[in-house]
Amino acid sequence: MSVINRMLRDLDKREQQQNNQAYTPAAVAPSQGSKRRVALIASIGAILVLAVLVWQWWHEGLADPALDPAADSAAQQAESPTTDPGSYVMQALQAEPAQPEPASTPEAPQEAVNAVRETSDDATEGRNQLVVNVAELQQSALPAQTEAAQTESKQTEAAATIAAASQAEPKEELADPAPDPTPAPAPKRAPDPAPKVGPTPTSTSSMKVERVELTPAQLAETNLRRAREAMAKGDRDLAQELLEKALIVQPMHVEVRSELAAYWYGRGFATRALTILQQGLDRQPQQSEWQLLYARILDRMGRVDQAYSALININEDTDEALELLELRAAAANQLGYYAEAAADYTVLAGRFLQSRWWLAAAVAHEDSDNPAAAVRAYQQALQYRDLSSEARQYINDRLYALTPIEPETN
Structure with a gap:
């Protein structure tokens, strides 16, 4: 259908070009346009009929190869030359057992029927042989079962005979009580040595429960670990x-107190x-981790003056010193302590x-x-490359404003 659409579009374009290029005089008869339209409709109808016939012929061609697998596979190989090599292998494997004869020989259907009959006969014969083999196995198993039963009955009879003989022996001794006049002396047997009794092995595995008392520091660490889990x-x-138990046994434990305070702050x-x-x-005023957490909570609550008061004394040798200085400088700037x-x-x-x-x-x-100190600080800032262009322009403007203008001498 795409071919038909393309042809229709080409015809429309040609007609439009002819209408645009050709000059239609006023005296043109109206019959020519109707003839052209009729011819166009007739050509479109012919194309549609031809397309329907081609489509029907193509579908009939697709339906025919189903009757002939060899022709179908050959047609598929001819139509798709760029097929994956794996598909050729699968087709070859599927085509090997069948081995069809060429389609040109008229005896192929009859030979296929004969092959099917022979296959069914072979299958029937195989089933019959299987039934015969099962019957033979059953017959061969019967003598074995009979022999086993006979053996078992013989063993039972022998056991009964032995039991009867053992019961009859005392009666024979009572009937003939006369001892042998010259009994043979029995050889003296040496007494069996007493078995040596070794020491009984004692069990090496034993469980011993000992009570271990933890120090306050160990108990605090244990509770802290369990609290984190x-x-x-x-x-x-x-x-x-x-955390509260750990703080009771170890009040100066920094992590326990900090995490408990953070827990309550997180809860609101x-x-x-x-x-x-x-x-x-109160116990350790310059504990930097507690100071930092305490000042941050106050700053977030809007109590900047209390945060600044809490940061007056800072130990600058700790890991939190830089954060404490930054927080204190920001608080001082907000409070107006610019120096x-x-x-x-x-x-x-x-x-x-x-x-x-x-x-x-x-x-x-x-x-x-303090403009002099400000100028020195601005000049120090200009020495770094991490300044943006806006910051650099701002510094230059401030330096120009703060630098005194010396009067010109004649």
Whole structure:
């Protein structure tokens, strides 16, 4: 049908081109258009009839190879030359047992019928042989069963004879009580040596229960491990109970107190979390992990002044020192302590070697009315390559604004 559609489209294009290119005078008779339309319809009808005939002939051709497997396979091989080699192998394997004769010989159907009859006769003969073999096996098994039964009956009779003989022997001894006048002396037997009795082997496997007392630190570690396992399984109540037990036996355990405070804060009890951390900071004020967690909770609650107060004393030799300095500088900047914020940002710039800390220190110095320190910080920030173009332009503008303009001398 795609061929018909393509031909129709070509005819339409040609007609449109002829209509566009050819000039139709006003005196053209209307009969020519009707003749052309009739011719077009007739050609389309002829094409449709031809397509129907071709389609019917093609379907009849597809139906015929089903009667001849050899011709069907040959046609398939001729039509699809690029078929996968595996399909040829499968076709060959399927075609080997049949071995059909060429389709041109008229005796092929009769030979196929004879082959089918011979196959059925062979199958019938095979079944008969199978039945005969089963019967022979049954007949051969009968003598064996008979012999087994006879053997069993003989054994039974022999056992009965032996039992009767054993019962008859005492009677014969009573009937002839006279002893032999010259009995032969019985040889003396040496006494059998007593068997040596060795020591009985004792069982080597034994279970001994000992009570081990754990130290407070070990008990706290055990409860902490169990609490983490319970938390991983989703049992938060058990985790809370185990953490509280661990904190009772080991109040200065940093991880236990921190995880218990984080647990209560995650449950929405921020005040209880702060209380737990405050109790630890009362005993050890510069414990950096407790300080950081305590200040973060206060900062998120909007209590920036308390967070800054909690971070006044910081041990800069701990792993959390840089985070504590960053948090304290941000809190000081929010509270208006620009000089303190600039000092913390300067320390961070010396530790991290990043331009953003110098930029933050310069802004803090500028807010604290210290333009000279701000200019130095801006100049330090320009030495780093991690600055964006916008930040670099901002620094240049601030340097131009902060640098005093010297009057020109004549």
